[in-house]
Amino acid sequence: MIMGMLLLAACSEPPSDDNRDVYRHSEDEAPASLDPAQASTVYSNMVVVNVFDTLYRYKYLARPYELAPNLAAGFPDVSDDGLTYTFRIRSGVEFTDDPAFPDGTGREVTAHDLVYSIQRHFDPGVRSQGAWLWSGRIVGLDEWGQNGADYAAPIEGLKALDDHTLQIQLTAPYPQLVYTLAAGFSALVPKEAVEFYGREFSVKPVGSGPFKLTSFNSALATFDRNPKFDRGVLNLADEGYRDDLHGTYGLQALDGQAYPFVDGLEIHFIDENASRWNSFISGEVHNVMVPNEQIDRVLTSKDPIELNDDMAERFHKHSGIEAGFVYGGFNMADERFGHHPDPDQDAANRALRCAIRDAFDWQARNETFYFGLGNVFPGVIVPLVPEFDADLSRRSVQHNLQSANQALDEYGWRDQLPSMSYGMPSSVQQRQMFEQFRAQVQEIGFSTDQFSPESFATFGDFSRAIKNRELDLFFLGWSLDYPDAQNTLQLFYGPNETPGSNNFNYNNPAFDALYEQTLTLQPGQQRTALYRQMNQLVIDDCVVISGLSRTRVHLWDKQVRMLPDREILGGFFMRFVDIGNESETAAMSN
């Protein structure tokens, strides 16, 4: 009996971290790959930016987002014509020790590693998902890939001038270039590890970031602090600290100290909202993004967002609109409802798409699945970027059955509506979203059988079906890679059609011409005006049912000093996380 009690007592103890400070983070999905060339999801990026180094990162606290040098020694020198960028890289930075290196000791990170890392995206054997960031932009890079991807062959526009200097020569000015070097796709990988691990590199990453991966599976990734990582001290003022916004989080105590602060990191991938929430409440993980079904229980007010007393006493809160949006898209390559060579049929197809869009009720979607916290906006320029137009007509996001029915009658769609497939990853919420959508289009004459759901076991399968043009309609989310409307508008650029990022296969020469015009423009009124014209074309052509930016409500244990963020493919904040002791926490609560 005594043994039994001892066993029970042992089982009820929280997991021991051997007195190490370990930050236990929760995410709602696991990454499919940890190779930067495949880091297309926030989940992959969350790990990648902590294991690998990027030249730049986003400032911890500054909003709107601002870039800061990371591996780079500063911002680049840019030639007067905007075509040549010269980057200086910190010296003395080393990869973590790993059997992939001779003697198992990590060597110094050089500019040659960045050249290699960007080259990999254009190697057909790598099947990169991030090549679109630089495709057609860097002199000779696309041709290098097309000519067999010989890593020994020089590339005119991508050169390491010495071990610590990189020069990039552009085909045309590309104002977003520096942003792309903060994305996980641009992370520096050592050639030795890629060759040593081969396909296993996607689960055994070796980098020079603040943490070193020690284990990874679909439920948990664990990390140790990288003892070689040295970026100096945290300067809160430089990171955008504001006492009125961040004063209650206890960050002041960290000012001037060397980071990362924790000894280890765990990222728990917990798909089920209920499990994730329970893990948070029971203290197994330190943070959670509040699931929708808990919103009413946790908040006393939605505008402004306020926690109830119990929650406010136990946890820190931060809320903000996401840097991205959710939308529904049509496959425009399908002549039944997309582009059609016959102008009359093309116009009729457009009317059909507009009718479906007008039948969709964003308000209901927001109330049902986002508890009214979402921000519904017209078009595809999201509220978080500077080019957003708050005065744009909201006609395209209004539930308007009269207009939808009128369009169907006018173009003779009545009684001959096409059958369409609706793709989704397999989950209860996705199915409910589909059922809500189907109920709405039934109001304009679609029968139950005309919209058939096609569910996929994994998001990867779903994504593959979109890329293979197997789905007529799909609802997706998009998280910005950088805070510039170009990042969403490129989703509609004709040459980016699938398997590229243009999942809609939208092909409008007028749009493409405007897009190409903006590529070389620096931020300013002229570029913003062109962006807005492109946005209007997408709205008028009813390519997309858009959109809604979700409001995230983050909660975290008061013991943890941090400001969590997963926007702009986040994850950089983890190097600044600290676990305070209990007396400090009590002092903060008071």
Add this chain to the structure above:
Amino acid sequence: MSDPGIILPAPEPAAARLRPERTSLWGRALDQFRRDHAAITGLAIVAVFFLMAVGVWFGWWGTQWSQALGGRWEGPSGGHWLGTNLLGQDIFQRAVYSTRTAFEIGLIVAILSTLLGGLLGALSGFYSSRWIDSVLLWLMGTLDSIPFYLFVAAVAVAMAGNPWAMHIAMVATFWTTTARLVRGEVIKLKNLEFVEAAHAIGLGQFRIIFRHLLPNTFHILLVQGTIVFVSAIKAEVILSFLGLGVQDGVSWGLMIAESTQEVLAGQYMNFIVASSFMFVLVMAFNLFSDGLQDALDPRRAPR
């Protein structure tokens, strides 16, 4: 004064006295089944559910299961007898429509696995100790050794969202039990005189299997069919809950899966209604199945 230690037999009803005693297996089974009140109750409940499913098939009711007819999480009312779910869909209509889903899956899986199990079991039994039997026994052993839900998940992934993946996986695993039972019965039957007589007059092997042996295993197939029917309904609920089941439409499993989020928000109707419908049908089918098994059990035959 009567002796309290002697129990007098109750007088036999006149109708029973007049009814001739049945001697065939089926006749005796019918008599036995009629006397089993629990089984009759079970059958009546199954019949009500079946009528409900037929009504959905013919479009008499449950037609608005997919439409948002009310507001979110409305309580029971005249308009929505059992309230509405997160999307404002009528929970009663969805539960009724799910009856059709349950019967479709139950019937398809029960019929196919009984046919397959009966056929392969008869072949295995008739050719026992020969290579056909060895191959079939190996196949049954192999299929039985794979965990059911793992097998279904593998089939579902391999068939990439095919709506028949669940049916195929169920039939592929459920037929083996039927086959084993039929095999045993056929081994017993094939040594009886009527089969030897059939051999003696020169009947072909397949004629003996299909005309003389299989019909004599019908009582096993019938009972096994009802057991598979219930198993299929229960499996569908679990598989749909796991996202591996019904791809289009609605089922009790999907309703329970939806309710997992709703229960956290304090809304229980979806869960209670779907669970209750499933519980009542499965219980009724079990009562019916038990009664049928008892009635068809040769060991209960009067001496």
